[in-house]
Structures are given as structure tokens and as C-alpha cells.
Amino acid sequence: MQVYVLLVLCVLFWSANFVLGRFVAGAIEPWELAFFRWLGVFVVTLPFLLLHVKKIWRALREHFGILVVLSALGIAAFNTLLYIGLQKTTATNALLINSSIPIIIVLLSFVILKTRISKLQVSGILLSTLGVIFLVLKGDVQSILTLSFNSGDFWVIASSLCWASYSVLVKFRPSSLSNFEFFITTVSLGLVMLLPFYLAQGYTWEREVMILTHYTWVIAYVVLFTSILCYYLWHYGIAHIGAGKTGQFTHLMPLFGSFLAYLFLGERLEWYHLGGILLIFGGIYLCLFVKKKC
Template sequence: MSCVLFWSGNFVIARFIHDDIAPIELVFFRWFSTLVVLSPLLFIHRKKIFTAIKNHFLIMMTFSLLGISGYNSFVYLGLQTTTATNALLINSSVPIMIIFLAALIFKQKISLMQMIGIGLSTLGVVFLVLQGDFTKIDSIGFNPGDIWIIIAGLSWALYSVLMKYKPKDLHGLEFLTAVVFLGSIVLLGIYLFSGYGFTSGVAVVSNNYWVILYLVIFPSILSYVFWHKGIDEIGANKTGQFTHLMPVFGSVLAFVFLNESLELFHFMGISLIGFGIYLSLFLKKTLKTIE
């Protein structure tokens, strides 16, 4: 759940500073700075990491494009124009994307309880975003930013599902360092091709150092390590369900940092999300324990 909390902060911050930093600047300096932090690990395990990249180049490049350069660029592009409400609604479909992609690619079966749990948690997200008033759904319009968020969701879902092909010889931070290295190279090319220079980039980083610092430590390093660990432990389908908690954490962050109030609909939506996650992840295990 920690990774989802940190990613919620990523969405809040990206929307907060969307007028100050261009999407490509934000995504490039986020991951370039992350690579700098991980560079000691890259140097120490350079033989192991570069051997894995050489032997598994296609899948490693796919991971870097989907999960590093692609996903984050699409999110930041989307948050330039879409509202937080729309982004949260669209994000609630990511667990469904993961389950159906897993079923399509690996023929994984979807249990009835999983479907009920997904339905309830999705309903909880919608209830939370619409503030308990479903008549508001007619007032939600779609714009180009929403398309970018949808593409980002598909990119992340595919990244999570394909984690089954992660090289076995790379573990934890080693794997993250490898994909960040490849993703940073791709982003550097895009950054330079877009006409940005390092002089202006230094100004961006110095003026928003706290943003880059947060993005590097929490959504980039810790969240990715936790997410990969979750997929290794319980699979992409079950791990994906926790993304439904993003609007929950978003509400709490808004309460703590923006002095926004917590209303009855918040608790009702959170209850639906929590019950849905319980049904899809823990009920079967609980019943087996009782038996």
C-alpha cells in the first residue's frame, strides 16, 4: 500500500506544478536524478546489470518504455489538461486492465469473487470521486488529457503483467537500476529532441528541488521496489487492486496538506473500496483458514 500512497502524492504534485514545469522536463529530471542516486549501485553491479541488459535487451527495453519513460510521460502530459476527478476515475480502471490483459496474454482465470471485488472497489472509487452524487457523472467531460491518462493506464497495466518475464538474475534494486538506466537514455533523447537545454534544466531543478527530491525517493525508488515485490509475492492481478486506494490516499493528503474536509461520502467510498479489496484478495484465504 505504501507505493500507492507515494504515487498518490506524485499525482497531486504533478497537478500542482503543471504550470511551472513542462511534462518532458519533469519526467526527464525525475528519472535522471533517480539514476544519479542509483549510480553507485549501477557501478558496483555493473557487470551483472549490463550482462542482463545484453542477454534480455528486448524485454528490458520494453519494461523501460512501458514503466519508466512511457507511463510517466503520459501521466504528466495528461495532468496538464485533465482534472483530478477525471484522472481518478480513469485510474480506477487500471486493475481491470491488468486482470483482462493477464487473462488475454497468459490465459489466467478470473474468479467470480475477484470480479465482485473489482466491481465493488471500482464503485467505491466512482462514489468517492462523484462525492456520493451519481447525477454529477453527466457533468464530467473528456478532453485530450484523459486520453493520455488512459494510455498511461494501459502502459502500466501491460508493464505489470509482463513482469512475469523479468530476468531472474536481477533482483530488487538491480532490476530497477537497469530499467531506469535504459529509460533515462530514451528520455534524454526525447528531452534534447524537444529543444530543451541543460541550462534551463538547471533552473527548473533548482527552483523545484523539493519536487524532484520527493519524486526520486518515494514514487520512483520506493514505490517501484514495493510494486515489484508485491507482484513477485501475490501476482499482478492482486497487486493491481491496490491502485483503487489512490483516491482514498488522495482524499487524506488533501485533508492533511490542503485543509480540505472529510465528508460522509469519503468514508462510504473508502468502505466500498476496502470491502472490494478484501473480497478479491483475502476472503478465499480467510475461508481456507476457517475450514
């Protein structure tokens, strides 16, 4: 039961990332937010990196390929692509696309890891996906006909594919590294990958100082909670219940996002939120708590 509680907290903290992303959309550009986020994580974890540098260097020499792939998918690409997409698409479209992550994880687990897909797992995923759709459509199923897609949606799709792929391929991470050692290794590699793209934007020194001064609390949150804590909890979940079941918790993001928007952005809670809650939790219950293995 402990792992489920920790994953709920993980998704809650991640959901706040969407609220903060909307809050600073006009002030901080995607490349800036992504770079400052991982630079902050690197600075915080640098002392630990130095303590384990010999062990990490050995793992890099022996497993360079998979570490580069995981760093690119989970650190450099995932949130950067999401931040770019949210500049051009609606939150509704982004949440709908994001709800496909558990399905992608299950399918990739079946193809790559040969993980069995049970009827209960399929039923649970479909039910909670229906809950997400019901939630973001505000209970009006006919409004799905009015949804339009633009280039931002494809950035969000790419982001979802990156995170789903990362969640499955992390199974092949070097076993010689602890969770924390693996994390600081991928952060270091991912930051190196982001650096040339960040520098190519040509931001001025005055602008960056202004952003760091005025939005210190935003950077601090995405560094400490969205990055360090959430990544640790996500890997903890994968290690204990597998990528497929862990991915199912992604469906809680629109739910938590609605409540956080109510608390901090003044958005109203409506009847369809309750309907979405029931469907989402029903799907998670089918997949995680029914005695027959999923």
C-alpha cells in the first residue's frame, strides 16, 4: 500500500507543474524553464555526484549507450517538449494526449519486455482513460467534435512518447548504480544535451537574472519537487509494481490539476469532476487492487 500512496503524491506534485507552467507561460520560455530546472537539480546534487564520481564514470564507460538514451528521453526531451507544446495548444488537448501515457507504457512493455496484458488491465486503463476524457470535456461528450489539433499537440504527443519510452526502457538501466546515482548521472547528461539548445536562443544576461530573481519560488519548486522528489518516487514505483501499473497513476493528473486550479487559480469545481473521479479511481482499482494479476 505504501508504494501506491507515494505514487499518488508523486502525481500530485507533478500536476502542480501544469499549473505553474500556465502561470509563467508568458514570462519564462520553455527552453529557459527546462534548462533552469535541470541546472538547479545539478547544483543541488553536485556534492553527491562528486562523492560517487568514480562509480558513475565506470558505469558511463560500460553502459554509455543506454544512459544517453534514458537521459535524452527522461531529462532533456520530456518536459522541454511539453513546455513547448503548451505554448501552442490548449490545456484540454494536452490533458487528453497525456492520458495516453499509461496505454503507451503497457503496449511498449508488451513489445519490449514481453509483459503480459490481462483483460483486467485493459479494462482498467480504458475505464480511467474514459474518466480523463469525461473530465476534460466537462461532461459534454458532444464537445469532442469541436476539438481541433495544431502543431502544439504534436509536441505534447512527442513528450508523452518520450516519457512512456523512458518508463519502459529504464528497466535496462545499469544495475550497478543506485536510484540516486542513476538520477544524477542522467541529469548531468541531460543538462549537457540541453545546453546548446538553450544557448542558441540568445537570451540576454539581464533577462535571465530578472527571471531567476522574480521566479525563484517557481524554479525552486520544479527543482525540489517536480524533479528530485517526483523522479525518485516514480522510479520507486516502477521498481516495486512495474512500469505498466505505475503508468496508470498518470490518469490522476487531470484530476489533481482541476483541484489545484481551483485552489490557486480560482477555477470552479463542477459536477463532472466527481464523475471523472469515479471513473478514474474505478479504472485504477481494476488494474491494481483486484486479486487477479494485471
